[in-house]
Amino acid sequence: MSQDSPVEQGRDGRRTVPVIEISELRKTYGTGEAAVEAIRGLDLVVEEGEFLSVMAPSGSGKSTLMHIIGCLDTPTSGRYRLAGRDVSNLDEAELARIRNRYIGFVFQQFHLLRHLTAVSNVELPLVYAGLNPTDRRVRAIEALRRVGLADRMHHRPTQLSGGQQQRVAIARALVTDPTVILADEPTGNLDSASSEEVLGWFGEFHRAGRTVVLITHEPDVAKVASRVVRMRDGVVVGDGPPELIFVGTGTTFAGATLTEQPQDGSEPSGGSAGHR
Amino acid sequence: MMSLRETLRASIEAIATHRSRSLLTVLGILIGIAAVIITVGLGEGSQAKVTAAVSSLGSNLLVVSPGSSTGTGGVRGGLGSASTLTLADATALASHLDAPDISAVAPVVQKNEAMSAGGNTWSAPVIGTTPPYLGIRSRQISFGSFITSADVTSANEVAILGTEVSAELFPGQNPVGQTININGSSFSVIGLLASAGSSATTNQDDQVIVPITTAQSLLVGGRSGTSVDQILLQAKSQNSISAAYQEANALLLQAHQITTPSAADFTITPETQLLTTATSVSKTLTFLLTGIAAVSLLVGGIGVMNIMLVSVTERIAEIGLRKALGATPRAILRQFLTEALLLGLAGGILGVVLGIGASLIVPKLTSNPVALSVPAIIGAVVVAAGIGLTFGVYPASRAARLAPIDALRGD
Numbered sequence: 001m002s003q004d005s006p007v008e009q010g011r012d013g014r015r016t017v018p019v020i021e022i023s024e025l026r027k028t029y030g031t032g033e034a035a036v037e038a039i040r041g042l043d044l045v046v047e048e049g050e051f052l053s054v055m056a057p058s059g060s061g062k063s064t065l066m067h068i069i070g071c072l073d074t075p076t077s078g079r080y081r082l083a084g085r086d087v088s089n090l091d092e093a094e095l096a097r098i099r100n101r102y103i104g105f106v107f108q109q110f111h112l113l114r115h116l117t118a119v120s121n122v123e124l125p126l127v128y129a130g131l132n133p134t135d136r137r138v139r140a141i142e143a144l145r146r147v148g149l150a151d152r153m154h155h156r157p158t159q160l161s162g163g164q165q166q167r168v169a170i171a172r173a174l175v176t177d178p179t180v181i182l183a184d185e186p187t188g189n190l191d192s193a194s195s196e197e198v199l200g201w202f203g204e205f206h207r208a209g210r211t212v213v214l215i216t217h218e219p220d221v222a223k224v225a226s227r228v229v230r231m232r233d234g235v236v237v238g239d240g241p242p243e244l245i246f247v248g249t250g251t252t253f254a255g256a257t258l259t260e261q262p263q264d265g266s267e268p269s270g271g272s273a274g275h276r
Numbered sequence: 277m278m279s280l281r282e283t284l285r286a287s288i289e290a291i292a293t294h295r296s297r298s299l300l301t302v303l304g305i306l307i308g309i310a311a312v313i314i315t316v317g318l319g320e321g322s323q324a325k326v327t328a329a330v331s332s333l334g335s336n337l338l339v340v341s342p343g344s345s346t347g348t349g350g351v352r353g354g355l356g357s358a359s360t361l362t363l364a365d366a367t368a369l370a371s372h373l374d375a376p377d378i379s380a381v382a383p384v385v386q387k388n389e390a391m392s393a394g395g396n397t398w399s400a401p402v403i404g405t406t407p408p409y410l411g412i413r414s415r416q417i418s419f420g421s422f423i424t425s426a427d428v429t430s431a432n433e434v435a436i437l438g439t440e441v442s443a444e445l446f447p448g449q450n451p452v453g454q455t456i457n458i459n460g461s462s463f464s465v466i467g468l469l470a471s472a473g474s475s476a477t478t479n480q481d482d483q484v485i486v487p488i489t490t491a492q493s494l495l496v497g498g499r500s501g502t503s504v505d506q507i508l509l510q511a512k513s514q515n516s517i518s519a520a521y522q523e524a525n526a527l528l529l530q531a532h533q534i535t536t537p538s539a540a541d542f543t544i545t546p547e548t549q550l551l552t553t554a555t556s557v558s559k560t561l562t563f564l565l566t567g568i569a570a571v572s573l574l575v576g577g578i579g580v581m582n583i584m585l586v587s588v589t590e591r592i593a594e595i596g597l598r599k600a601l602g603a604t605p606r607a608i609l610r611q612f613l614t615e616a617l618l619l620g621l622a623g624g625i626l627g628v629v630l631g632i633g634a635s636l637i638v639p640k641l642t643s644n645p646v647a648l649s650v651p652a653i654i655g656a657v658v659v660a661a662g663i664g665l666t667f668g669v670y671p672a673s674r675a676a677r678l679a680p681i682d683a684l685r686g687d
């Protein structure tokens with residue numbers, strides 16, 4: 001796998017398999033009267049090496065999308081291929097193995113285990129990958145070194161600042177060499193200095209050839225990516241490089257690639273649940 | 277796939293992290309196991325005590341007593357004889373030809389008598405018997421000698437004393453060579469019995485033994501000269517007890533000219549039957565106590581389940597995270613089951629330690645013997661681990677079934 005430069009197309013014009021390929025994705029929570037349609041026919045393709053941010057106001061379905069992309073939840077309907085593999089209908093155990101192999105999560109609340117040291121936290125995904133203790137330790141220390149925390153490896157989360165904790169979480173996301181790094185509001189609990197630092201790391205991983213998907217409601221955060229996807233009410237309403245998405249003010253978009261999601265109208269069950 | 281060692285490590289980490297809660301969980305099982313060990317130990321101890329007491333009466337013993345065990349039948353006897361058993365019966369039973377499975381026979385007459393020596397007086401059972409009595413009853417002579425066949429033949433006035441009788445009549449002295457007076461006749465003391473303690477029913481040290489012929493002529497006056505109170509039989513071995521029983525029964529029926537066995541005027545009781553009656557009581561007690569201990573173990577197990585459920589709820593975020601990082605439902609199940617198993621095991625081991633400690637103290641306080649048995653201890657630890665595992669299944673499967681997103685939303 002070439003990690004040196006972002007690749008969207010093969011050298012001889014042949015397309016490589018997209019990392020994420022989502023079409024007509026729907027997710028409905030609950031049933032009957034209480035049903036909430038969080039995602040309503042969403043299409044998204046992310047190529048290997050892309051740095052993508054998904055930006056939307058609160059309640060638009062960002063986390064729902066992140067859970068599905070991260071194989072933490074399954075769609076109600078639609079298709080999702082991860083690295084060429086259809087993962088829409090796998091069982092819990094298979095999804096767990098897919099998450100372990102392909103996804104590196106970074107959460108808003110860090111989600112480090114309090115009773116484990118930094119290095120043990122970073123080792124966790126490798127434990128479930130079945131790696132032996134020695135190799136695990138070596139790789140965990142290497143991952144911590146990459147985020148500049150090798151000297152804190154024996155500290156527990158409570159002995160680290162918020163920014164440092166998030167860096168440990170990033171090291172944990174990196175350690176398995178995942179196909180996608182998936183971050184949901186990674187700066188939500190950080191001050192501006194730490195936020196900048198954390199976003200800097202994502203930029204660095206992108207330059208090193210990794211695929212990063214960053215989910216946020218803040219335009220300032222979203223614009224560090226090389227491609228921004230805007231969502232509203234469970235559908236994509238804009239897609240393009242930040243320069244085009246953030247023309248003029250930072251909050252209203254005037255994207256050239258604005259799409260109106262025509263499928264929405266053609267599908268009878270489309271938005272009806274939401275408009276009732 | 278997570279290896280067993282990893283699972284163990286994660287479980288130990290989790291247990292160590294929540295130390296006080298783990299301790300509380302363990303406590304229920306610990307108390308239950310300790311209770312089981314003590315009650316089983318007490319039960320086995322008292323059973324061993326009963327067994328020892330009964331077998332101190334003699335080994336492979338059969339007791340022939342006069343009278344029917346099966347109702348009144350025909351009233352036999354007549355001529356003023358108080359007993360249907362005679363010395364002739366004993367002689368017949370001693371025949372190695374007719375009763376090859378009977379190795380020793382001792383007829384016995386017994387009566388409480390007043391006795392004196394010097395200025396001391398005492399009252400104790402006087403047993404008239406023959407030399408085989410010593411072996412049949414598994415007694416020992418500590419000083420002097422036992423009665424001989426010659427003593428029986430010529431009805432010599434000799435006596436062997438139990439230690440208590442000796443202590444009463446000859447305090448601080450060796451009685452051998454002295455003379456005692458029983459019921460107006462004087463007997464020379466030729467031997468002292470070694471102490472045998474108390475059996476289930478009698479104090480075996482508070483008795484005097486004399487030749488059976490002497491007893492019949494001098495002491496049990498009024499009775500027919502040849503009748504005896506009991507005939508003790510010793511079977512060749514444990515396995516020949518029932519053969520010995522058959523032989524004795526046949527011989528006595530023939531000697532008493534009885535044709536229908538149900539009309540027998542004697543009863544033969546094997547020692548094992550005494551043992552069974554005596555132990556069944558202590559068995560019932562053990563059963564009851566063990567039942568109570570089992571209930572306390574059950575309560576301990578429910579405690580484990582309870583606290584494990586709290587633990588699952590409290591660690592929802594951890595479970596969600598582990599799942600997000602690649603833990604399969606089975607890995608989570610295994611982790612929580614291992615935790616429950618370890619808690620049960622710890623409770624079992626600590627319970628055994630407590631139980632052993634208590635079983636060393638209890639006998640000092642209550643004089644009840646406590647028998648510690650290795651199988652019971654191993655069984656207790658296994659049961660404790662099993663209880664942890666069993667009651668861990670529900671919480672563990674709940675943890676395993678948690679949806680990762682619900683679990684991650686936890687905080």
Ligand SMILES: Nc1ncnc2c1ncn2[C@@H]1O[C@H](COP(=O)(O)OP(=O)(O)OP(=O)(O)O)[C@@H](O)[C@H]1O
Pocket residue numbers: 029030036037038056057058059060061062063064065217
């Ligand atoms: N488990 C659930 N059950 C029912 N409704 C849900 C559930 N999860 C999310 N929703 C609903 O789905 C919609 C999208 O929620 P989601 O959490 O994806 O939004 P979001 O964009 O991540 O919002 P935020 O920025 O506040 O985190 C919301 O209307 C929410 O109420």
Ligand SMILES: [Mg+2]
Pocket residue numbers: 062063064
């Ligand atoms: Mg969200």
